[in-house]
Amino acid sequence: METKQYPQPPDWQRDFPYRQEEARLVTRREFSRMLCLISAAMVTGSGYVAIRSFWKGKSEPAGRFPVCGVSELPAGGTRSFLLPGSNTPYILIHLENGQFKAYEQKCTHLSCAVFYKAGTGKIECPCHNGWFDANTGEVVQGPPPRPLPALEVVVESGQVYVNGPA
Amino acid sequence: MSNFRRAQDQAHPNKVSTLTLAIIVVQILLITLQIWLLYSGLNNTLEHNQDVAIPALIASFFLFLACCGLLYFLPGRKR
Structure with a gap:
């Protein structure tokens, strides 16, 4: 029996599929976890600022x-x-x-x-x-x-x- | 014995959806506060005012813990 080959859908159709099962959406659960990662990044940034505020690096010219x-x-x-x-x-x-x-x-x-x-x-x-x-x-x-x-x-x-x- | 998770699993999908959205909104609010803390700490450090950076870091850390803690209340996956 001959199987019919369907052509690959074009890129735009793969990016915007109209069938639910073809959609590669970010779930709200994943989004929530990503927010936690962003929150961790904020803590890291604040930590860096705190370290730099007490870090005496290259001295400024005096005199x-x-x-x-x-x-x-x-x-x-x-x-x-x-x-x-x-x-x-x-x-x-x-x-x-x-x-x-x-x-x-x-x-x-x-x-x-x-x-x-x-x-x-x-x-x-x-x-x-x-x-x-x-x-x-x-x-x-x-x-x-x-x-x-x-x-x-x-x-x-x-x-x-x-x-x-x- | 019943717990919140069992009640959550039995709740109407609309309620579960509302809860998920509420958790995400609270997380976004917490991150907004963290951005403000980072901005304040940075500006004060550049102004040679060292008193802000450490409290900002501590507050930011607790907000991060709260953000992660909220994940516990996310409704479970539908099986």
């Missing part, structure tokens, strides 16, 4: 570092710089009121580079329209969850110095 001369940076001007032994970019800002401020140049949201918008007293993160107060580093608007980490600035004999974060 006083010269950045530039006072006359080199006009009011409203900025200068990016790196501290020796660190890859973290910083930005020195000469505010219109004469003060010098130094902040990490990474947005606290997703680490985009931030820029001082001259004349506004605000630092802008162009990626997601985040804004920081240039006087304090506090978040003014947008998604950043934390203020910008600041460095202490010292002006001495016509030279601008910053103190390392350590």
Whole structure:
């Protein structure tokens, strides 16, 4: 007796079968177990954060570092710089009121580079329209969850110095 | 002796279905809390505030235990 060969159903039909027994659905029981796995992943993440909060890894640079001369940076001007032994970019800002401020140049949201918008007293993160107060580093608007980490600035004999974060 | 499992097995399928869904909803709520704890712990750690990470970890662990404990109340398979 000759058996009739049916062709293989196309891919789309295998992905969206109309017969119950052909369906390879995730049952609610399996979904519930998967939720437990996600929950375990959250505990692992929290554990990692807890360990990192007490872990003293690579030390931050300490001491006083010269950045530039006072006359080199006009009011409203900025200068990016790196501290020796660190890859973290910083930005020195000469505010219109004469003060010098130094902040990490990474947005606290997703680490985009931030820029001082001259004349506004605000630092802008162009990626997601985040804004920081240039006087304090506090978040003014947008998604950043934390203020910008600041460095202490010292002006001495016509030279601008910053103190390392350590 | 009767127990909750026997009663559960004899319950109407609609009730069993409601119970399953309720357990899944509670698990999702617990995971939402865990996400919030992870986010808070991370932000506080990055702000050099170490007081949050350990309590967040402990709370997250207990929520995980609760999430696993709920599996016990999932209705049994239909034989």
